Amino acid sequence: MGLQVAFKPLGIVIALIFISIPFVVRTVEPVLLEFETSMEEAGASLGATRLQIFTRIIFPNVFPALLTGFALAFARGVGEYGSVIFIAGNIPYVSEIVPLLIVIKLEQYDIEGATAIALTMLVISFLLLFLINLLQLWVRKRSGQL
Amino acid sequence: MSILLSDISKNFGTFAALNHINLDVPEGELVALLGPSGCGKTTLLRIIAGLEHTDKGRVIINGQDKTEQTVSQRGIGFVFQHYALFRHMTVFENVAFGLRVKPRKDRPSNDVIAKKVHSLLELVQLDWLHNRYPDQLSGGQRQRIALARALAVEPSVLLLDEPFGALDASVRKDLRQWLRNLHHELHVTSIFVTHDQEEAMEVASRVVVLNHGQIEQQGSPSDIYDHPANAFVSKFIGQTNIFDLDEHDNDWLQTAGLLQPSQQGKIAHVRPHDIIIKKTDNHHTAPATLKDWQHLGALIRIELVKNESNGSDAPVFAEMPNDQFKQLELTKGDKVKLKIRQAHWFH
Amino acid sequence: MHTAAQPLNKDKVVTQQHALQDPIWVRWGLIAIAISFISLFICVPLGLVIFQAFSKGLQAYWSALSNTDTLSAIKLTLLVAVITVPLNTLFGVVSAWAITRFEFKGKSFLTTLIDIPFSVSPVISGFIFVLLFGAEGWFGKILVEHDIKIIFAAPGIILATLFITFPFVARQLIPLMQEMGNQEEEAALSLGASGWKTFFSVTLPNIKWALLYGVLLCNARAMGEFGAVSVVSGHIRGMTNTLPLHVEVSYNDYDVVSAFASASILAALAIVTLILKTALEWKQANR
Numbered sequence: 115m116g117l118q119v120a121f122k123p124l125g126i127v128i129a130l131i132f133i134s135i136p137f138v139v140r141t142v143e144p145v146l147l148e149f150e151t152s153m154e155e156a157g158a159s160l161g162a163t164r165l166q167i168f169t170r171i172i173f174p175n176v177f178p179a180l181l182t183g184f185a186l187a188f189a190r191g192v193g194e195y196g197s198v199i200f201i202a203g204n205i206p207y208v209s210e211i212v213p214l215l216i217v218i219k220l221e222q223y224d225i226e227g228a229t230a231i232a233l234t235m236l237v238i239s240f241l242l243l244f245l246i247n248l249l250q251l252w253v254r255k256r257s258g259q260l
Numbered sequence: 261m262s263i264l265l266s267d268i269s270k271n272f273g274t275f276a277a278l279n280h281i282n283l284d285v286p287e288g289e290l291v292a293l294l295g296p297s298g299c300g301k302t303t304l305l306r307i308i309a310g311l312e313h314t315d316k317g318r319v320i321i322n323g324q325d326k327t328e329q330t331v332s333q334r335g336i337g338f339v340f341q342h343y344a345l346f347r348h349m350t351v352f353e354n355v356a357f358g359l360r361v362k363p364r365k366d367r368p369s370n371d372v373i374a375k376k377v378h379s380l381l382e383l384v385q386l387d388w389l390h391n392r393y394p395d396q397l398s399g400g401q402r403q404r405i406a407l408a409r410a411l412a413v414e415p416s417v418l419l420l421d422e423p424f425g426a427l428d429a430s431v432r433k434d435l436r437q438w439l440r441n442l443h444h445e446l447h448v449t450s451i452f453v454t455h456d457q458e459e460a461m462e463v464a465s466r467v468v469v470l471n472h473g474q475i476e477q478q479g480s481p482s483d484i485y486d487h488p489a490n491a492f493v494s495k496f497i498g499q500t501n502i503f504d505l506d507e508h509d510n511d512w513l514q515t516a517g518l519l520q521p522s523q524q525g526k527i528a529h530v531r532p533h534d535i536i537i538k539k540t541d542n543h544h545t546a547p548a549t550l551k552d553w554q555h556l557g558a559l560i561r562i563e564l565v566k567n568e569s570n571g572s573d574a575p576v577f578a579e580m581p582n583d584q585f586k587q588l589e590l591t592k593g594d595k596v597k598l599k600i601r602q603a604h605w606f607h
Numbered sequence: 608m609h610t611a612a613q614p615l616n617k618d619k620v621v622t623q624q625h626a627l628q629d630p631i632w633v634r635w636g637l638i639a640i641a642i643s644f645i646s647l648f649i650c651v652p653l654g655l656v657i658f659q660a661f662s663k664g665l666q667a668y669w670s671a672l673s674n675t676d677t678l679s680a681i682k683l684t685l686l687v688a689v690i691t692v693p694l695n696t697l698f699g700v701v702s703a704w705a706i707t708r709f710e711f712k713g714k715s716f717l718t719t720l721i722d723i724p725f726s727v728s729p730v731i732s733g734f735i736f737v738l739l740f741g742a743e744g745w746f747g748k749i750l751v752e753h754d755i756k757i758i759f760a761a762p763g764i765i766l767a768t769l770f771i772t773f774p775f776v777a778r779q780l781i782p783l784m785q786e787m788g789n790q791e792e793e794a795a796l797s798l799g800a801s802g803w804k805t806f807f808s809v810t811l812p813n814i815k816w817a818l819l820y821g822v823l824l825c826n827a828r829a830m831g832e833f834g835a836v837s838v839v840s841g842h843i844r845g846m847t848n849t850l851p852l853h854v855e856v857s858y859n860d861y862d863v864v865s866a867f868a869s870a871s872i873l874a875a876l877a878i879v880t881l882i883l884k885t886a887l888e889w890k891q892a893n894r
Contacts, residue, residue, distance in 0.1 A: 193728025
């Protein structure tokens with residue numbers, strides 16, 4: 115087919131999709147389940163089409179959960195190690211990921227180097243967590259006012 | 261048993277939920293804590309139960325200081341607003357729970373528990389449901405099971421949080437009567453919280469009116485209705501017409517028989533049934549126009565507009581029995597004469 | 608309304624669309640996308656694992672599994688799960704209880720902390736333990752003096768797994784306990800039940816299915832964790848290799864059957880977990 119997956123960035127993409135789907139599905143699903151159909155019915159009674167109901171009623175309600183799911187999936191994707199190293203071939207500058215870099219530095223007993231990379235990634239994770247919490251706070255505030 | 265609350269205060273953050281509450285409930289009374297939402301009545305009930313701590317003050321039940329005791333030590337019966345039945349237990353197990361968790365030496369045998377539970381279920385007339393789960397019951401049935409559960413431990417006092425709040429209007433009417441009869445039978449000191457003045461007047465032997473974390477008035481239902489201590493109580497207990505002397509035509513009020521030499525205060529509250537409607541002119545009657553009326557069962561509620569010399573046309577509400585109103589043979593727009601029988605004056 | 612009394616036209620009822628129903632092509636389109644996505648990214652890889660494991664016959668599969676290195680990897684994996692899952696169940700219940708039942712300062716911070724293992728790379732999680740307990744780590748000297756081995760030994764693997772699987776139980780319980788409220792517990796207390804009694808006879812029966820679900824997820828992750836364990840284990844064959852690590856080592860040795868045979872155990876674990884999970888969800892819905 116000429117389409118090579120292993121040992122290419124495309125392989126990493128596929129591995130990370132596999133890993134991160136559940137995060138998005140699991141955060142959005144309960145919100146959709148709990149979603150009041152009466153709101154959709156109200157929209158329909160006011161003459162909205164299904165597309166309008168989706169874009170104007172359902173989506174805005176699901177959006178915060180979607181963002182949270184996105185952030186969780188993103189955090190997991192950035193940090194993922196196991197599944198990626200199998201498929202990526204770990205060619206420097208082509209298909210080498212950051213967590214692997216930490217492991218390599220560690221194996222070379224370059225603790226300082228490993229620590230530096232780990233710290234940078236930790237900061238990114240904390241920022242993401244902070245963002246998720248901010249989001250949830252915002253959602254709670256907004257729904258509290260409604 | 262008697263309940264004595266002395267100088268109870270409670271703050272949530274900067275919000276003062278209760279402010280120096282003193283209350284004495286004699287043994288055997290059925291007391292209503294009545295007030296608008298957010299007045300602190302549920303907080304007060306939870307403090308008596310030990311579900312909430314006081315910042316200040318003492319809770320004394322039957323002469324014993326219970327302030328430091330936890331809810332499980334106080335031996336009270338609490339009926340929760342949404343009943344809080346244990347959803348994984350049958351009706352029987354729900355009622356038996358309080359007996360089963362007693363320390364081993366006080367715990368009755370299974371036979372005694374079964375007998376007691378069945379007698380309680382008979383008391384609330386639901387013994388036939390003992391095998392059901394709470395999800396399979398109607399609201400009124402859950403309410404009665406919750407009550408039976410609270411009574412199983414033979415509580416010294418019974419506390420009910422909005423006992424009829426979540427029920428249909430017709431079920432509510434039946435249960436009110438039933439609760440009052442039950443109280444007559446058992447005579448356990450009971451306090452219930454409600455925001456519905458009609459419910460408080462109908463069920464309770466004493467009513468305590470709360471507002472903004474303070475007791476506005478307490479007394480028998482007729483006391484409170486006939487002699488409201490202040491404008492808040494008067495407005496909260498039943499309908500009332502409010503005449504502020506600064507805004508209203510004094511001549512009109514005088515001819516209606518309202519202004520009297522002995523009056524104190526500037527604001528008059530007049531109950532709708534204290535307004536008499538006449539067709540013919542008479543002494544002490546003031547002119548008004550009939551606007552509309554509604555049937556409230558035995559009573560008719562009549563909307564009138566005052567015909568004042570200063571041109572204002574403030575509305576006045578009156579009430580009278582159905583048949584009396586029919587005898588008057590009035591139609592919309594008729595000119596009538598009003599007489600005010602009595603008023604409560606406030607500053 | 609005389610129209611309501613007329614017999615309904617049956618054909619019309621059948622073709623009439625429910626107000627909130629999407630057109631057929633939208634529904635089937637979405638379902639098709641979801642199914643093909645899942646089969647492409649989840650079912651095909653899982654199927655491949657099974658296929659490769661048996662590619663040289665049942666005999667080869669069996670001998671790959673009964674190999675001493677594989678057996679010791681299975682043993683270590685079970686040991687790790689047996690220790691970490693009960694501990695994290697306890698931690699999970701305690702922290703969910705604290706977060707949903709008490710008001711205290713720093714509560715939202717604690718809630719955030721619980722999520723950290725989810726958002727931090729497993730490699731970094733493992734690396735933290737190397738920094739703490741490794742030969743050149745903070746406690747390295749003391750540990751060497753007392754001849755205690757944590758890194759490149761089972762204790763390190765257990766610690767790393769403990770860290771990684773911490774959130775599963777708590778995360779499963781917190782929303783449920785928040786939604787449940789504490790009225791039933793207050794009712795039990797008002798009837799004279801002690802705190803323990805209330806927990807065991809009222810709280811636990813209400814949360815048991817969610818708790819089991821959390822335990823199940825926690826277990827699946829504890830047995831399947833790779834990144835964090837890989838950093839702290841040192842890959843010593845027959846000593847500090849868990850099943851996922853054994854998969855990697857065999858794969859790097861071009862021992863494909865052994866790699867996929869070990870992987871098939873993990874895949875089977877995943878499938879059993881899924882089946883149990885579905886059963887639990889069904890149980891909870893039909894309570």
